[in-house]
Amino acid sequence: MKILVVGSGAREHAICDALTSEKNKIFCAPGNDGMQLMGINTVHIKETDFSELVNFAISENIAYTIVGPEAPLVDGIVDFFEARGLRIFGPNKYAAQIEGSKSFTKNLLKMASIPTAEYQEFFDFNEAMRFLNNKKTDFPIVIKADGLASGKGVYIANNVDDSRKIVSELLREHKFETNKIVVEEFLDGEEFSLMAFVNNGKYYPMPIAQDYKKLHDNDEGPNTGGMGAVCPVQNISNSTYETAVNKVIRPFVEILAEENIKYTGILYAGLIKTKNGIKVIEFNVRFGDPETEVVLPRLKNNFSEVILSILNDDDPEIEWDDQGINLGVFVSSSGYPENPQINENLGSVDSFEDAKCKLNFAGVVRKNGSMYSNGGRLYLMSSHANDLVDARQKIYNELEKLDTKNVFYRKDIGKNSI
Template identity: 60%
Template sequence: MKILVVGSGAREDAICQSLLKNPKNVVFCAPGNDGMKLNGIKTISIDEDEFSHLANFAETNEIDYTIVGPEDPLVNGIADFFKSRKLLIFGPTKEAAQIEGSKSFTKKLMADAGIATASYQEFTDLQAATDFLKTDAEFPIVIKADGLAAGKGVYISPDQTDAIEKVTELLDGHKFNTRRVVIEEFLEGEEFSLMAFVDHKRFYPMPLAQDYKKIFEDDKGPNTGGMGAVCPVANISTEIEQTAIETVIKPFVKELYKQGIKYTGIIYAGLIMTKNGIKVIEFNARFGDPETEVVLPRLQSDLSEIIEQILHHKKITEIEWEKTGLNLGVFAVSKGYPIKQVSGDLGSTDDFRSCPLTTNFASVRKENHRLISNGGRLYLVQTQSQTLSEAQNEIYRELDKMEQENIFYRRDIGKNSI
């Protein structure tokens, strides 16, 4: 098949590499990044928001179908645009992508489906939000920008002063173009991620993963887009996994269909195991990042065939996954990320080619046989091993060989799976 993947990050790199396991596939990534070329991926200089140019490329090159990686084009209606041009695309419509684009929309869906989540209040008015924080709130408390914020629009405020500061940034300063905030109770417990392929009423769960969002070891500091991930999750039992499927994914997919939303694509559930059971932290409308980088390498079935069957609404009888060991991935990020990252040299392309482990590239560009940082999260190094300690030793041995001046990485990714 000829397949177009939309996006430019490590997630899209991982999707492309999974598709290329079938040697008969031809895979393009738009816009991709210079690092992906080291992995043999064909990149196309069309930005993810240039829907017309992307559709023209798909038509001209007789692309069998398109897969959308990031959330922004989905929320902005790329699936609707492609469908209007009679082009197959794997990803939810603009209406369906509201499960990520609007936390308010998703909270209402969960209420209708009877899915457990944190209690919450919504505010568009700064004074009303401030009054609530001064009179009715219990701390710590969670403050979320209602729209997209590249994984950085969630704050855990320890006290009233910090909480008022955050809602002021969002509702008065309109950080992340925010016009509405959701203020919800702080949930304590073990977090994990559950993704599923969805075809209207049908869904096919993937193995559980766990990502590490805080910038520093021991889950300290501000949230990032994700500093690494592990799959499967050793400290989440099979029983909890099945409960999550039955009480979260199944009723959510059913409720979407019931409300007339024929969802096609990936549903991502960010979950937490509390003392009162599983609760939903968030839903996303696409493959998680960095979870995809450790989940898809465990896929034994052909990803391209799975997606083709879903797009033609054919029932899939079985999806096979690796049953032993684990996959671990660690992100190298720019120093100063996520506040004010520095840019600079990351090493020669030969340094990266000689790495024996899988590298998924994100915000990098090439200059004279060198890779240069081009954003916050730069590249993820991933491996599959039988034990966590083996995986960590392999990854940190390779990361420590890389040019260190402009990068930073956590050294405890996977710590919850000991």
Template identity: 60%
Template sequence: MKILVIGSGGREDAICKTLLKEPTNTVFCAPGNDGMRLSGIKTISIDEDDFSHLTNFVQTNNIDFTIVGPEEPLVNGIVDFFKERKLKIFGPNKKGAQIEGSKSFTKKIMADAKIATAKYQEFTKLEDAIEYLTNEADFPIVIKADGLAAGKGVYISQNLADAKNTVSELLDGHKFNTRKVVIEEFLLGEEFSLMAFVDHKRFYPMPIAQDYKKIYNDDQGPNTGGMGAICPVPNISTQITQQAIDEVLEPFVKELYQQGIKYTGIVYAGLILTKKGIKVIEFNARFGDPETEVVLPRLKTSLTEIIVSILNHKKISQIDWEENNLNLGVFAVSKGYPQKPIFGDLGSVDDFKNCPLSINFAGVRKENHRLISNGGRLYLMQTKAKTLKDAQDLIYQNLEKMNQENISYRTDIGKNAL
């Protein structure tokens, strides 16, 4: 089959590589990145929000179907645009993508479905938000930009001064184009991610994963798009996972359908196991990043067949996943990320080709047979092993062999599972 994947990061690299496990597939990625080409992915320099050029490419090249990686084109209605032209595309339409595009929309869906989540308030006026923080809030508290913020629009404020500064940045300075904020209670517990393939009322859960958002070891510093991930999560039991499927995923998918949203694509649930049980932190409308990089390598069933079945609304009898070993992935990021990434040389193409572990490329470009940083998150190194320690040893031994001049990375990914 000829397949187009839209996006340019490590998640899209992982999706493409999974599709390429079938030698008869030809996989294009738009816009992709220069690192992807090292593994036979054909990159196309069309921006992910350039819907007209993307549909022209699909029609001209007889693409069988398209997979959307990032949230922004989904929220902007790429699926609707493709479907109007009778083109097959995997992802929710604009209405469905609101589960990520609007936190207040999703909070209402959860309330209607009686799904446990943090207590919250919404604000569009700065003075109202500050009054609430001053007179009613308990600290620490979570402040979220209501729209898209590339995984960086969530803040944990420890005190009133910090909280005031954050809501001012969002509602007065309109950081991330924010017009509304959600202020919610801080939840304490063990976080994990649960993704599922969704076909209207039917859904097919994936193995749970755990990602690490903070930039520094021991979960210190500002939030990032994700510094690494592990799958499965040894310290979350199969009973808790099943409970999350029964009490979160199933009622959420059912509620979407009952409200007239015929959702097709991926639902991502960001969850936390608290002393009072499982609660939802967020829902997303696409594959998680970096969770995808450690979840998809465990897939035994053909990803192509899964997606074709869902696009044709055919029931899937079974999806098989590897049950032994665990997968660990660690992101190398630009020094200075997430605030001010410093770009520079990452090493020769041969350094990456000769690495014995799998690498998913993100913010990189090629120049004179060398890879140069071209973003915040650069590449994720991934492996599988019988134990977490074995996986960590493999990853960090190989990361240490890479050019260290312009990268940094956490050295404790997977620590919760020890």
């Protein structure tokens, strides 16, 4: 088959890797120069240029398209492709509101009686501040931009002064183009991610993963798109996993069907195990990043056949490797997430080709025999080992061999599970 993957990050690189076989030809639009280095066919079409993507899919006789990032889904790429008779894996524009609007999802969670944080919605700065000034419960509290913010629109405020600054940035300065915020209670516990293949009432859960959202070691600093991930999660028991599937994924898929919300694609549940049980932090409508990079390598089936089976409304039997640990560490540009430095030398192409751990590239460009920064998160290095100690040692030993003067990465990915 010829398969098109839309996106340009490490997640899309991992999807392309999982699709690659002797029988498939994989294209990624727009992709990145690091993908080219690893032998993936990149196509210079922006993920927002639906017309050109459709033209390419038609001219190349693409069997189906997989959408990696959230923005094209929220903007209706699936509707655009399907209106032209093309097969595409992902939810339509209406269903993609699950990620595009936190309040839309909160209402669905309420209807399905799925536990989540208590919340209030605000459009107006003064109304939000009146609520926060009069708040009777203790800080901290969570403030979220009600829209897409690439994982960066979630803040934890420790007092009213913190809240005022955050709410002002979102509702007065419209950071992330925000016009609405959600203020939630702070949930304390062990976070984990549970993704599932979904097709109109049917669901196929994946192994759980844990990503590390905070910028610095020991979970300090602002939220990011994710600084690393591990799969499986040793701190989460099998019984907790089963509870998450039966009390979160199943009822959410059921409420989608009951509300006639057609949903085919990936459903991502960001969950937290609290002293009062599992609660939902967020739902997304696509593969997580960096979770995908450590989950998909554990798939025993042919990934391209799994997607094709779902698109054909068949009922695939999906198997996952239950041995060992997959660990991934993201390397990011200096200044990320607020002001990532662009066009900084990351080292020679040869140094990346010689790396003994797997690489999935994101914000990089190649020129004059070297790789240069072209975004915030640059590349993810991952490994598979019998245990976390070995997996961590493999990655951090390899990272030390690369040029790291213009980059940084967390040194404690997976350490909390040892």
